[in-house]
Amino acid sequence: MEAVNIQFAPATGTEEEWNEAYARLADYFRSYQLHNRIRRTQLILETLRKAAEAHAKDPTRRPTAHAIEQARLMLREWLGAIYSDLHLNEAQLEATGRLGFHLAGGPSRWPQFFLDEENMPDDMGEAMRSAIRNSGPGMSVSKMTPRDIDLGLIPDVAEDTFGKLGRHPILRYSVLFLIVFGVLGYLYSLFG
């Protein structure tokens, strides 16, 4: 990574827009738990410079959008170098790579080398790679097939009865009336 150069003079975009992009990038890199402020500032400036170039080519998008896109591209490039031997697609690379950095303790152990491919120590890359190799357990598929339970006579009778009642609404209502009037008749006989 080149030496710190705080010079930043975008050719396009307003000061307000670039201030917004700056604030957003600051929050974004903070979300990586990079508590090393110097490194965070370096990253913000580097990203903003790239965003300014991109904005000059495509001023229809806001500087904030360009800035986050540049951060994403830098991340992809960095992770691509670290995980080159794992043959991951883009979505996997980003997801797995970020996770690998976290699991390897990157934010606390090597915050100064985040997105810094050139100066990154070997053990950092190895820690990030080995962190994501811990997965499993491998599946050992077996069959668990329900066997029918022979429920015996009762469900057959119940099924036949309900089936018949279901097919013959007049029969169904007759049974219902018989039950209701039977109960009412009995109550009447008790109290009458």
Add this chain to the structure above:
Amino acid sequence: MSAPVGSQTANIAMTAGMPPKRVSRTRRSTFFSLVGLGTIVGTWLSFVFLSENGMRISEWALLLVFIPLYYQLNVGFWTALFGVWLMNRPKPDSLDLWRTLNADDYEQPITASTAICMPVFNEDVTRVYEGLRSIYLSLEATGQSKNFDFFILSDSDKTSQWIEEETAWLELCRQLKAFGRIFYRKRRKPINRKSGNVSDFCRRWGKRYRYMVVLDADSLMSGALLTSMVRIMEKNPGIGILQTFPKQIAADTLLGRVMQYAQALYGPPFMAGLDYWQCGEANFWGHNAILRLAPFIEHCALPPLPKNAPFGGHILSHDFVEAALMRKAGYAVRLLPTTRGSYEEGPPTLVDMLKRDRRWCQGNIQHLWLVFAKGWHPMSRVNFLHGILSYVSSLLWFFFLVLVTYLAATPTAHTAPQALLAEKILLGLTVMLIFLPKTVILLDEVITGRMFKPLRLRLLTFFSSLLDTVVFTLMAPVLMVFHARFVIYTLIGKSVSWVTQRRKIDGGTNWSEIILTFASVTVLGLLWTAIGAAIGVKLGSFAFLIWISPILFSLIVSILVAAIVSGGRSGRRLGIFLTPEEYDPPSVLKAMQQNLEEIKDRLQLSPELERHYGLMQVFLDPYVNGLHVSLLRRRRTIDVSRSYLDEIGHRLITQGPQTLNAQELKAMMHDTDTVTNLHYRLWSAADHELAPFWSTAIRQYKLAPTSPFAHTLAKQEIAG
């Protein structure tokens, strides 16, 4: 019986652990003879009293309802008495499974692979993972944890909860250095609820393990007990399921403490009694048990029942059926009497208890299909019947009281000395059946000090028992009304939905919930009292009203009782309802409680952010986002259009997560590209494009620089 798997030792009989038929038959004939005798005597006395002036139809109906109720009373009575006898007799029980282990066995390393599975469904993430941490560390402390793996099997359908579970899993693995030992699996479709969740595990990973310990989300088990259970299974290849006695813990309401106290005091003798007559045909309660996986996979998959829910369809109370299937396959299902090492939590309030009972009721009533199915062991049928009776008996008790009220309104003179004597004996017998077991168990405790050695605590136990009798007397009629209602609901086809069980009260007393739930019970009590008073006025005697008044009083004051028992004044300060786990917490419980205390002090975000915490993190935090996408990566992308996902994503950013329904959130969260891209789209959006939710959420990175991974867990990292 196919060859059991799991025995490492060639000279162990493959049926070891299955009680000899001779012993089982002797025990059951003794037990059921006494139960039958008690039921017949009670029925006969009742008949003698009722038939003095000939039997009316209503009196026959009363007698008919009386028989199963009296049978149930007798089962409880004799189970408790046999239990107390077993616990006190000098000669050890010949079927005691602990005796199958000798001192050398405890020295042997455990080589059997065991999966400890915890199915979860929208549970409190912190409680689940801190419980798991305590179990893990307790197991590590035994030095025998090498062949144990842990699985969190999630069916959570709340998106935020799902993400929190993922982050907590990662953090726990990181803190414990347990990658490759603790696994997290989320099902896309929660087919067949909990039993489907466990079956899914069995299909995917079952072959890798010889045993599976099934836990509930609130279960806690000590490493010592877990290793002992595996050793017992190794020495007894004839056992298919070994069920422990999970004691209730960590209650902070009066109801919870009374329940856990009652369980601590009366539970062990009841368990011993159950073990006495159930022998190799005990029940599985769905958790805190170890299962032999090969026969479980081969024989215990559950078919759906005929017809639709609530009567048919998916089997809700799967555990009883799995136990019956395991027994049908020739393996014993055994109870392991334990006093320490196996724990669970109970519902905190009466309303929560009723919600749980509603589910259990429907599950048990479903077993009506299975009682007469072919091929069961007779004791499995008895277990099904007892399960059904445990809820139907409330309806029967209700009918009994209605019939008694009717008979009181249309009285016939009882003057014959034989009838009056029968009435008195029946009353005495019934009082004995209800109160003698409690009295004997209490005396046993006061004399032996099984729970507490200090005399002061034994005396406190005595007073606590008097008080718990009051609480249960006040609650029993209320439970009767609700259980009767649940049975009727099930019979007329009203099904229950699958909801998360609440384990802790969230704040103060929820009066509106209590009043809405219990107002009808109060009205019923008042109406019944009016009828009783009218009968008294008509007959010139209020004897019936006085007789039934304890029940009516409980119904009338149900709102007050529900509020009191669901409140935080639980008598802990006075030392009543004290349990051994409160007095001297086991290390596995102590560790969990310390961690839970630590988390209480964590930094709280605004309520809106806390409510959608998982969702906020998965889209904002690069690591949580990476984790979620990594866990999704092997899945197929779901079958929805890209434009649909874009539209939802746009709404999420511009209007906030509260504007998306569960279906939309689910669609979004299952798509790797959407989850990845939304992370960048959110961070790329201009301030004015963001919903206020996201503006606040982004600001929290400036204000509260805490790791989202540590939000739900205590910071207790393992050194080295």
